[in-house]
Amino acid sequence: MTAIPRPRPAVIxxxxxxxSLRRFTGRAALFLVAAGLLSAFLMPLAYMTVTSLxxxxxxxxxxxxxxxxxxxxxxxxxxxxxxxxxxIDGVIRELxxxxxxxxxxxxxxxxxxxxxxxxxxxxxxxLEPAYVFDPKVENFSTAWNEIEFxxxxxxTAIISVISTVGAVSSAVLVAYGFSRFxxxxxxxxxLVLLSTIMLSAQVTLVPTYILFTRIGWTGSWLPLLVPHxxxxxxxxxxxxxxxxxxxxxxxxxxMIDGASPFRVLISVIAPQAIPAIxxxxxxxxxxxxxxxxxxxxxxxxxPELWPLSLGMQKFAALYVTRPPLVQASAILAxxxxxxxxxxxxxxxxxxxxxxxxxx
Amino acid sequence: MIGQPDAxxxxxxxxxxxxxxxxxxxxxxAWGWAFVSPWILGFVLFTAVPMAMALYFSLTDFDLRRxxxxxxxxxxxxxxxxxxxxxxxxxxxxxxxxxxTIPPTIALSVGLAMLLNxxxxxxxxxxxxxxxxxxxxxxxxxxxxxxxxxxxxxxWVNGLLSLVGxxxxxxxxxxGWVLPSLGIVGLWGIGAMMLIALAGLQAIPSELYDAAKxxxxxxxxxxxxxxLPLLTPVLFYSLLISCVxxxxxxxxxxxxxxxxxxxxxxxxxxxxxREAFSFNQLGYASALAWVLFLIVLGLAMLLFWSxxxxxxxxxxRR
Numbered sequence: 001m002t003a004i005p006r007p008r009p010a011v012i013x014x015x016x017x018x019x020s021l022r023r024f025t026g027r028a029a030l031f032l033v034a035a036g037l038l039s040a041f042l043m044p045l046a047y048m049t050v051t052s053l054x055x056x057x058x059x060x061x062x063x064x065x066x067x068x069x070x071x072x073x074x075x076x077x078x079x080x081x082x083x084x085x086x087x088i089d090g091v092i093r094e095l096x097x098x099x100x101x102x103x104x105x106x107x108x109x110x111x112x113x114x115x116x117x118x119x120x121x122x123x124x125x126x127l128e129p130a131y132v133f134d135p136k137v138e139n140f141s142t143a144w145n146e147i148e149f150x151x152x153x154x155x156t157a158i159i160s161v162i163s164t165v166g167a168v169s170s171a172v173l174v175a176y177g178f179s180r181f182x183x184x185x186x187x188x189x190x191l192v193l194l195s196t197i198m199l200s201a202q203v204t205l206v207p208t209y210i211l212f213t214r215i216g217w218t219g220s221w222l223p224l225l226v227p228h229x230x231x232x233x234x235x236x237x238x239x240x241x242x243x244x245x246x247x248x249x250x251x252x253x254x255m256i257d258g259a260s261p262f263r264v265l266i267s268v269i270a271p272q273a274i275p276a277i278x279x280x281x282x283x284x285x286x287x288x289x290x291x292x293x294x295x296x297x298x299x300x301x302x303p304e305l306w307p308l309s310l311g312m313q314k315f316a317a318l319y320v321t322r323p324p325l326v327q328a329s330a331i332l333a334x335x336x337x338x339x340x341x342x343x344x345x346x347x348x349x350x351x352x353x354x355x356x357x358x359x
Numbered sequence: 360m361i362g363q364p365d366a367x368x369x370x371x372x373x374x375x376x377x378x379x380x381x382x383x384x385x386x387x388x389a390w391g392w393a394f395v396s397p398w399i400l401g402f403v404l405f406t407a408v409p410m411a412m413a414l415y416f417s418l419t420d421f422d423l424r425r426x427x428x429x430x431x432x433x434x435x436x437x438x439x440x441x442x443x444x445x446x447x448x449x450x451x452x453x454x455x456x457x458x459x460t461i462p463p464t465i466a467l468s469v470g471l472a473m474l475l476n477x478x479x480x481x482x483x484x485x486x487x488x489x490x491x492x493x494x495x496x497x498x499x500x501x502x503x504x505x506x507x508x509x510x511x512x513x514x515w516v517n518g519l520l521s522l523v524g525x526x527x528x529x530x531x532x533x534x535g536w537v538l539p540s541l542g543i544v545g546l547w548g549i550g551a552m553m554l555i556a557l558a559g560l561q562a563i564p565s566e567l568y569d570a571a572k573x574x575x576x577x578x579x580x581x582x583x584x585x586x587l588p589l590l591t592p593v594l595f596y597s598l599l600i601s602c603v604x605x606x607x608x609x610x611x612x613x614x615x616x617x618x619x620x621x622x623x624x625x626x627x628x629x630x631x632x633r634e635a636f637s638f639n640q641l642g643y644a645s646a647l648a649w650v651l652f653l654i655v656l657g658l659a660m661l662l663f664w665s666x667x668x669x670x671x672x673x674x675x676r677r
Contacts, residue, residue, distance in 0.1 A: 338496065
């Protein structure tokens with residue numbers, strides 16, 4: 001039989017349709033690649049969520065399904081019986097086993113218990129248990145209570161807010177000084193500031209620890225807060241770069257009108273530098289919220305002062321054999337940063353780009 | 360925090376000539392110093408003095424349990440470092456981790472940036488946000504999540520591998536696998552580098568691509584001759600930040616295993632932390648810190664020196 005070529009509709013063969021079809025396939029392929037990568041990338045978050053809702057017994061059970069579930073049971077004559085998926089005559093029926101036997105078992109149909117028991121020939125151990133979707137929301141309340149979440153949250157919030165206020169206000173002042181005033185030694189001084197960005201905290205960790213121990217600050221939040229009031233080099237750098245891009249006409253005019261440098265900073269510079277100030281605020285807030293090493297060193301011995309990161313770590317070390325609780329606590333810990341991030345992502349990501357590109 | 364700057368001298372004091380005047384430029388300088396003074400103070404208090412103290416302590420046997428009996432022991436701590444098998448091991452682990460993880464991290468972040476920079480990709484903004492998001496998850500939580508995902512029996516990674524018939528390793532408890540596993544965990548923080556690479560890509564003038572197209576250059580040639588050369592400042596920055604990051608690597612290793620299994624995650628800073636806060640050997644730990652500082656400084660200088668050979672700045676610093 002020879003195929004008779006049927007004339008195709010003109011639309012399909014037209015070059016413009018072909019082009020847009022090709023463009024569509026290209027876009028779809030690209031989107032699928034990106035979406036595939038993203039789902040692999042975010043898989044741990046799905047694992048965290050699912051595991052946090054599982055019962056401890058399910059985690060170790062290889063036969064259990066991926067989703068949070070518990071084995072289904074049926075109460076028959078006052079006894080809770082496990083339900084299995086039983087193949088009978090090519091049909092899979094869900095039956096509860098009344099009496100288990102090596103080669104044959106007595107079963108009952110939970111949907112129709114009045115029909116009485118039936119005997120199934122075969123090894124019950126080969127049967128798949130039937131599961132029902134059963135999220136254990138109580139994992140969250142257990143983790144919440146065990147970890148003393150409200151206390152950790154309060155500590156973290158206090159530390160983060162105070163240190164962010166200190167870091168941002170001091171960085172704004174210092175960046176203003178570096179960007180708007182000429183004085184001898186400004187260039188070399190700024191170079192010193194830049195070089196401290198690369199300095200790792202470990203070099204100063206031990207001596208500052210000794211220093212803070214001597215003045216009796218260990219075991220309090222002061223070592224976690226006070227140093228941030230002295231302007232961090234990274235924040236100063238970012239703000240200074242931004243201040244430099246603001247034209248000086250306006251602040252010169254204000255100066256001539258008799259405004260003090262403070263007044264100029266607050267009324268002229270700061271309003272124009274909002275994006276950079278927001279970025280620095282967010283950076284420091286996340287840094288402070290997630291900080292771990294300094295808290296470990298200075299308040300590690302006093303659970304009343306622990307921030308979230310430290311409490312989590314101790315909790316996880318204690319409950320290492322109970323993944324659902326650990327993952328539930330991880331969700332509790334990431335919820336604030338993730339929500340803040342999504343609310344502020346535009347300003348935040350612009351800030352990352354500002355720092356990276358300027359260097 | 361900052362008060363009115365003190366007048367450096369009283370106008371009209373007894374020194375006859377040249378008379379000190381409170382000129383506009385002097386006033387400006389005084390304000391400048393006043394504004395930068397918080398940082399200067401902080402630098403002296405929390406960086407310069409501690410570093411000098413660390414240098415001094417590194418020459419002593421400072422032990423926190425007997426802080427009043429500090430003896431000067433010269434370079435003994437540094438000699439000890441040269442002989443200490445833990446130091447050699449921790450340096451080796453840190454170095455191996457850097458070599459193992461930095462190249463793939465940079466390559467992947469640039470690749471991802473290229474993908475997310477494509478104008479044909481629908482939903483670019485959402486993709487960028489979502490790929491960036493994990494960087495803002497607390498490192499402790501990140502590590503705990505990955506401990507679960509990489510669990511030999513119940514983790515999803517091995518679950519997926521078993522679907523294709525591969526029996527996955529015990530990622531975090533096998534000394535041979537733990538460093539690559541930590542590298543995988545580190546990839547979750549790729550977002551920051553990706554964004555910077557993205558900004559670098561967007562800064563490349565599109566005329567260059569148009570010209571390449573006119574000359575008939577293919578995708579590969581365009582990548583090698585235009586994109587990568589113009590991206591070298593970003594690559595340099597990423598390399599520098601990565602090296603500093605590896606030299607500071609601590610939290611993940613500490614949360615994960617505190618050096619276990621078999622000290623295979625005894626990173627330099629884990630060892631330093633142990634000496635300082637578990638064994639109270641603050642003198643020795645100070646020496647360790649200074650050695651690390653010098654290594655990082657040397658590495659940074661090497662990078663800056665090499666950068667003139669391979670980093671291309673368009674317009675060479677306006």
